[in-house]
């Protein structure tokens with residue numbers, strides 16, 4: 001338990017430079033949401049004519065084909081249709097292939113949801129392919145009747161006059177080829193989700209005909225990914241597996257894999273889909289068994305007297321289980337068990353920490369694992385996640401049992417009442433004693449349970465206090481200013497305060513002075529003064545943050561980082577940056593204005609909030625964090641002082657927004673810089689073992705605790721840092737009576753999961769949003 005003496009304020013962490021903290025190298029990207037989705041290209045006149053000639057009725061006219069089953073079918077057709085493009089096989093085979101493609105058959109096309117672009121060009125491609133080969137009249141007729149090709153072609157073939165047919169066909173061919181790009185064989189491309197090691201990837205056919213622009217491919221990928229995983233926005237970038245950006249469709253190579261990233265996420269170099277392959281052989285050989293009911297459980301090997309457990313059945317049953325119809329043919333293709341669709345997964349999978357007992361000599365090793373929607377889309381994925389944690393000598397975990405010895409056979413079993421499991425490889429399970437815990441094992445499990453569900457204890461001594469506010473000057477006074485209207489005149493008192501802070505209002509950048517009227521001071525931090533300003537044209541209020549560079553000597557890069565990070569962000573629960581002006585003495589930031597002051601002052605006023613009010617706030621905070629974390633950005637200074645709130649007439653918090661990105665940075669490898677604010681600092685920062693995004697979840701856990709009872713879980717009686725840090729590192733805290741007596745188990749459970757000392761098992765920000773308490777009924781305006 002070694003940690004360095006903690007600095008009072010984060011920016012003083014000299015070690016940070018020595019440690020070479022990874023700083024963000026964010027490209028200066030303006031508002032990333034400006035890259036709005038581009039709609040599919042409009043049809044040219046000749047394309048429209050082709051469509052009419054093809055007498056195809058489409059049920060969806062402006063989107064490329066992309067339901068999973070369509071894609072699966074097209075992939076099958078790809079093999080067949082490749083012959084069309086090569087022109088090297090007999091026409092009979094080609095015609096069959098053409099017919100097998102739904103977009104060419106009149107009947108099936110009518111009801112198909114195949115998109116316009118694909119249908120038109122596929123029909124055209126088939127026609128072009130067919131006319132290059134000497135037809136037999138009967139087979140050609142079949143094709144023509146099937147796809148409703150134009151009259152010239154029909155007549156030509158029906159007459160069986162080779163000359164006329166050739167002429168007509170040449171005419172059609174000419175017309176078609178003048179109106180479209182040359183047909184290219186579709187390529188089978190596999191796409192992974194950036195940073196998602198568990199997503200098995202989706203393979204889709206990509207051709208110039210199917211996707212006329214890069215944006216239409218993005219649009220399709222967004223839709224397909226959304227069906228299977230949670231993504232923070234639209235797919236905007238495709239990378240090679242080495243992280244090189246792809247900028248044209250032609251760069252996508254047949255048979256290769258690529259990584260899709262959403263919004264401005266940077267490429268995450270991980271091993272994609274290493275997890276699913278080795279477990280594929282667990283699939284039940286008898287495919288008909290794939291749809292077992294939710295309640296199906298094979299009997300325990302111990303109960304029925306058999307001495308071995310059929311591992312194949314285990315995986316296979318998992319493959320059926322709750323998935324049933326939800327089997328996603330494309331995404332689940334490489335896995336032994338199907339990946340559930342999001343809606344199905346929502347009903348089965350929820351974030352939870354399970355305890356795992358590794359089979360071996362007693363006392364056996366006991367580990368914990370966080371299961372959530374990201375790592376548990378299928379039974380096989382859970383087995384893989386368990387394998388990675390328990391590290392069996394025999395390799396993969398193939399059998400899992402509950403504490404009572406029942407085999408775990410389907411995904412839902414991991415999310416039921418049992419949360420302790422035995423993990424086995426291929427070894428035999430024949431001894432009932434295997435499922436009995438030794439006293440040492442029992443003790444270890446008890447200790448874990450205690451850390452997860454801390455029971456109420458009575459607090460001895462005076463009620464713990466909130467720490468003092470870390471932002472110093474006259475906050476209560478400035479708080480009042482939030483309420484004052486109008487704000488288009490700065491008062492003398494504020495001018496004096498600004499002068500005192502070394503800010504001369506006559507030196508404000510002209511672009512700011514001309515556009516905005518100065519109002520009163522509404523806040524001050526250690527490095528900045530914040531004024532309320534008003535747009536002279538439309539009267540909209542903003543906040544002007546003036547950062548005094550002289551107060552940040554040697555730390556100027558933090559100011560740059562704050563601006564760079566903020567420029568990347570656009571989220572309803574994150575303060576947005578409207579304008580930035582860099583001058584020699586000061587940096588000026590025009591920010592979205594939030595009228596209710598910061599959460600620290602709200603806590604001071606209210607002391608403690610109801611569960612409903614806390615739920616609103618934690619939802620907003622978690623969604624801001626989930627957005628940041630999806631871009632691998634860690635805030636590193638989440639605390640009530642940096643959370644701004646909007647209040648309703650009754651003083652209830654209706655909106656919460658994350659501010660102050662002075663310490664935010666991108667996480668590409670473990671960080672070591674000791675920073676943050678003592679009360680909210682996570683144990684891994686103090687231990688200097690390297691930290692990442694989860695430190696923000698810890699801080700949010702501390703805030704949730706404070707909201708409910710009015711004081712933090714880790715305190716030191718005399719405000720000494722050393723005992724405070726010892727308490728944080730110990731991870732031991734309580735929900736003391738009487739302060740917690742009326743607070744429910746749901747939110748205690750959430751706090752316990754957010755305040756896990758081990759960041760590996762600590763909830764992610766997404767998990768906070770998925771937790772049953774967060775999802776619970778929420779009357780936002782009730783106290």
Ligand SMILES: Nc1ncnc2c1ncn2[C@@H]1O[C@H](COP(=O)(O)OP(=O)(O)OP(=O)(O)O)[C@@H](O)[C@H]1O
Pocket residue numbers: 470471522523524525526527528529530543545575591592593594595597598641642644659660662
């Ligand atoms: N956009 C805003 N709308 C309303 N009030 C704001 C806004 N931004 C900041 N404030 C007020 O100004 C105070 C100081 O702002 P901020 O935290 O950005 O300054 P800082 O100097 O970077 O803080 P720190 O001391 O943590 O470095 C906040 O606590 C808040 O009360």
